Amino acid sequence: MGKVFKNAADATFDIQNNMTLILGGFGLCGLPENCIAELVKKGVTGLTCISNNAGVDDFGLGLLLKNHQIKKMIASYVGENAEFERQLLNGELEVELIPQGTLAERCRASAAGIPAFFTPAGYGTEVAEGKEVRAFDGKMYIMERRFYADFSIIKAWKGDTNGNLIYRATTRNFNLPMAGAGKITIAEVEELVPAGELDPDQIHTPGIFIKRIFQGATYEKRIEKVTARER
Amino acid sequence: MLDKNGIARRIAKELQDGYYVNLGIGIPTLVANFVPEGMNVTFQSENGMLGMGSFPFSGEEDADVINAGKQTVTMLPGGVYFDSATSFAMIRGEHVDLTVLGAMEVSETGDIANWKIPGKMVKGMGGAMDLVASAKNIIVAMQHVNKAGESKLLPKCTLPLTGIGCVKKIITELAFLEVTPNGFKLIERAPGVSVEQIQQATLGKLIIEGDIPEMAI
Numbered sequence: 001m002g003k004v005f006k007n008a009a010d011a012t013f014d015i016q017n018n019m020t021l022i023l024g025g026f027g028l029c030g031l032p033e034n035c036i037a038e039l040v041k042k043g044v045t046g047l048t049c050i051s052n053n054a055g056v057d058d059f060g061l062g063l064l065l066k067n068h069q070i071k072k073m074i075a076s077y078v079g080e081n082a083e084f085e086r087q088l089l090n091g092e093l094e095v096e097l098i099p100q101g102t103l104a105e106r107c108r109a110s111a112a113g114i115p116a117f118f119t120p121a122g123y124g125t126e127v128a129e130g131k132e133v134r135a136f137d138g139k140m141y142i143m144e145r146r147f148y149a150d151f152s153i154i155k156a157w158k159g160d161t162n163g164n165l166i167y168r169a170t171t172r173n174f175n176l177p178m179a180g181a182g183k184i185t186i187a188e189v190e191e192l193v194p195a196g197e198l199d200p201d202q203i204h205t206p207g208i209f210i211k212r213i214f215q216g217a218t219y220e221k222r223i224e225k226v227t228a229r230e231r
Numbered sequence: 232m233l234d235k236n237g238i239a240r241r242i243a244k245e246l247q248d249g250y251y252v253n254l255g256i257g258i259p260t261l262v263a264n265f266v267p268e269g270m271n272v273t274f275q276s277e278n279g280m281l282g283m284g285s286f287p288f289s290g291e292e293d294a295d296v297i298n299a300g301k302q303t304v305t306m307l308p309g310g311v312y313f314d315s316a317t318s319f320a321m322i323r324g325e326h327v328d329l330t331v332l333g334a335m336e337v338s339e340t341g342d343i344a345n346w347k348i349p350g351k352m353v354k355g356m357g358g359a360m361d362l363v364a365s366a367k368n369i370i371v372a373m374q375h376v377n378k379a380g381e382s383k384l385l386p387k388c389t390l391p392l393t394g395i396g397c398v399k400k401i402i403t404e405l406a407f408l409e410v411t412p413n414g415f416k417l418i419e420r421a422p423g424v425s426v427e428q429i430q431q432a433t434l435g436k437l438i439i440e441g442d443i444p445e446m447a448i
Contacts, residue, residue: 026278026315027301029294052315079354080301088353097346097353100277101319101361108316119323120364124342124395127360157295169295169312170279176314204314221294224301228289 003163005214008038011186015151018046024154024178027053028224030171031060032155034188034216040064048072050147052174054084059222076100102144104177110146111180118143152182159189160198163207180209188216233404233421238372240265240448241402242331246272255332256300258372262331275327277318277358282310323365330366334373336388339435341398341410344390356393363394375403375432382434384415405429414438419446
């Protein structure tokens, strides 16, 4: 069966209510925009979303939040989304906040078949509550587990029909460690080329981790905070 | 008393040639503006950059090139992009020489709280817990007292912790202090600030030995 899908609707056809999704991007940078827009359109609800951030009020995962499609959010930083904070403080949303490096490593571990690992991040804080604590070489660590997710949804710059991916600049962020972290990984790309066109030495994510790939219809690539200087 | 740039300027004096440095959001970001002439310092942004440069020229912003504060930035020649797992391997693996970050509270034993005010504000810890758990050298840049006028240098933190026993140095608008096994040791006074002013603004144990010099910045 080929990996190439027509569009976001085609690639996400079997995403259903109450599923667990891992979604790439850092802030609004490197977001799988087309898939998120499609999930909003499909209206699937009860989702558990694992992503570094929760978008802003009117873009990224913020769109799903506003529609109350997300039941639980696992993230490291949600400060940019006022609606998120409101839903959380009102008890409308389940939230698990975890250290950013722990989030990245839990994704990597999920893709790599590693069930658990030890990290010093969060030792002595409420993040460590209920977790196994162990000393190695005189330093304290807590045990963190991999994720079990139905889908990983990521975004790359270029991809080929074999699912090989190249990211651009800081969009690599969580997209790379999330490749292969869910049972099925969907990659949306700005440009899809025939297999053989990408230099094998320059590929960041080997296609074996990618089950579905499609070229996104459009990319708004919204900038969260435009900062510039004058010449 | 120091303004925000003054705090950043004093922190910049702690930089050393060849350092890899991670700067947090807020005052710490300003440190990049005061790297001493001729010194080679590489800035790491935990979303995936080593060799982060200044903001782009107006009109040249690139949505794909942002820093950890989600601001548009530029990459310097010789820089490199990487993914988040690799980024935190650099951090957790103690390859970053210096971390500068803000705080809501610091305790006299070096505990830090900067990510949550229960019932009021929940933004998340981002990369702060990974950074403070692993960095060899952590400097906190913050105001000495909060908006209500209460000391942020405490015997014990009252807010949820970000990390324990990790802060090494603190630079505020009033003073430069080191965290020692016996408490906050006053090293320097900010220009025009008296030892008494610092004592009044510090609730945790403050160690004052001999004459405390005024900062040269």
